[in-house]
Amino acid sequence: MHIVDGALSSPVVIAGAVATAGGIAMGLRTLTLERIPTAGVLSAAFFVASLIHVPIGPSSVHLILNGLAGLLLGWAAFPALFVGLVLQAVFFGFGGLTVLGVNTFNIAMPAVLTGIIFGRLIASGSVVRGAVWAGIGGAFAIAATAGFVGLSLALTGEEYLPAVGFVFFAHIPVMVVEGILTAFAVLLVRQAKPELFAPGGVRP
Amino acid sequence: MGHLRFTGLPEPDGATAAGSVIGRLDPRLRIVATLCFAVTVVGLSSLVALCLACAVSLAFLFLSRQPPWRTLRRVAMMDGFILFMLVLLPFTVPGEPAFELWGLTASREGVFRAVEIALTANAVILALMTLVGSMAPATLGHALHALRCPTTLIHLLMFTIRYIHVLQGEYLRLREAMKVRGFRPASNWHSYRSLGYLVGMMLVRAIDRAERILEAMKCRGFSGRLLLPHPFHLTAADAAFAVGLLAVCGGLLGFDSVWH
Structure with a gap:
């Protein structure tokens, strides 16, 4: 979920910008010339995938897939998701400009955490067990994103606390859908291109 | 679906937007100008100044010759996303009661806060889409x-x-x-x-x-x-736009401090 300009207090906005700058620097360090095409094409893939609407009950949610991005890109998920958010803000008007730092952090930090926590668990063990861990990872990334969005709002002021509850509630269906889709996506990737999740694989 | x-x-x-006034400006200048404008608008707190900022953004839209309805529809879509947060604010910000709805009291401060956020978000995103999104x-x-x-x-x-x-x-x-x-x-x-x-x-x-x-x-x-x-060149028109934008930002900030 995108936060807009003017909604957050200055300290939160500045902290978000600084944290994101750090995350992007970490990510860019892992991107050698050889790995830039992979990261760039994956970044575009995640941009397109995030526009897929998945039906759930009478409504539909659009995918975020930040957990999957973290599993495939590691720290490079920071610059990759940042680029996606910049393009969304500039050309589609989603989110805002001064809040780009906060929005990037809220989506990319859970991605990186998912990669660190679940990457190894997915690589070891059978394909099906890996898929189950990937599903938990995908749901975890959304939960963490909702948590960070809630934290950004809560740190801005008490008046947002009811909205924080709403954010969590609204993210529960997204969590379920993202978890299931991430599990199946990883199941397919591990069968079609096993080296991607192999320990010490070609993670960009 | x-x-x-x-x-x-x-x-x-x-x-x-190649043929428009904004399309002819140096892209570097358009990015820096958008950042200056955004930081200024986020710093504003009086509703009149924020309304003026929205008017400036609408002027950018006119000058950029972007399709106005498509651009405004996208801005309206963003408003749809933030609506739930904004309608909660009047009831959660403490202050002087303004009106009651279903037994809940809305505060004047809360209403102001919600309008302030909506105006800020719209002014910034519209400037971003017209100055930068038009390239x-x-x-x-x-x-x-x-x-x-x-x-x-x-x-x-x-x-x-x-x-x-x-x-x-x-x-x-x-x-x-x-x-x-x-x-x-x-x-x-x-x-x-x-x-x-x-x-x-x-x-x-x-x-x-x-x-x-x-x-x-x-x-x-x-x-x-x-x-x-395309190596970029700053022209006289760029200088004029830069001076104009700085004047607008300064004017908005001045207005904001006086009005408050």
């Missing part, structure tokens, strides 16, 4: 490079811009293939499994494609240096 709601990123090098995506990359953004980040941005179109085509092809086999998305396990496989397949193909791209680049002796096809 389930289809790609994607009116499209402009073509990587398809200029969209070709590839020009955005070149301009950010000229503004000393890290080269690796610009590489990543350029790759993303280039391949969004390619992968969108691939996605639509895969989706078509599912459709002719009778796939209709619904809330069931089969749909989620199929869409998950679709995402996985897109990623596998994307990585295969990236390997071919790297080979092709190496074959042509790519060394990691970015070539800028």
Whole structure:
């Protein structure tokens, strides 16, 4: 979920910008010339995938897939998701400009955490067990994103606390859908291109 | 439902506002100007100053000759997303009661706060979409490079811009293939499994494609240096725009401090 300009207090906005700058620097360090095409094409893939609407009950949610991005890109998920958010803000008007730092952090930090926590668990063990861990990872990334969005709002002021509850509630269906889709996506990737999740694989 | 709601990123090098007043300005200046304007607007607190800022953004929209209704519809879509947060604020910000609704008291301060956020968000996003969004995506990359953004980040941005179109085509092809086999998305396990496989397949193909791209680049002796096809020049019109924008920002801030 995108936060807009003017909604957050200055300290939160500045902290978000600084944290994101750090995350992007970490990510860019892992991107050698050889790995830039992979990261760039994956970044575009995640941009397109995030526009897929998945039906759930009478409504539909659009995918975020930040957990999957973290599993495939590691720290490079920071610059990759940042680029996606910049393009969304500039050309589609989603989110805002001064809040780009906060929005990037809220989506990319859970991605990186998912990669660190679940990457190894997915690589070891059978394909099906890996898929189950990937599903938990995908749901975890959304939960963490909702948590960070809630934290950004809560740190801005008490008046947002009811909205924080709403954010969590609204993210529960997204969590379920993202978890299931991430599990199946990883199941397919591990069968079609096993080296991607192999320990010490070609993670960009 | 389930289809790609994607009116499209402009073509990587398809200029969209070339003939307009804003289209003729230096892209670097447009980016810096947008940042200055955004920081100014976020700092404003009086509603009158914020309304003036929105008017300035509307003037940008007029000067950029972007399709006005499409742009305003996108801004309105963003408003739709933040609406729930804004309607809660009057009831959660403590202060002088303004009105009552279903037994809940809304405060004047809360109403002001909600209107303030809505005006700020609209003014900034409209300025961003008209000043920066009116340039070709590839020009955005070149301009950010000229503004000393890290080269690796610009590489990543350029790759993303280039391949969004390619992968969108691939996605639509895969989706078509599912459709002719009778796939209709619904809330069931089969749909989620199929869409998950679709995402996985897109990623596998994307990585295969990236390997071919790297080979092709190496074959042509790519060394990691970015070539800028359009070196930018600041003109008298750019200087005039810069002075005008600084005056507007200064005026807004002055107005804000006086009015408060």
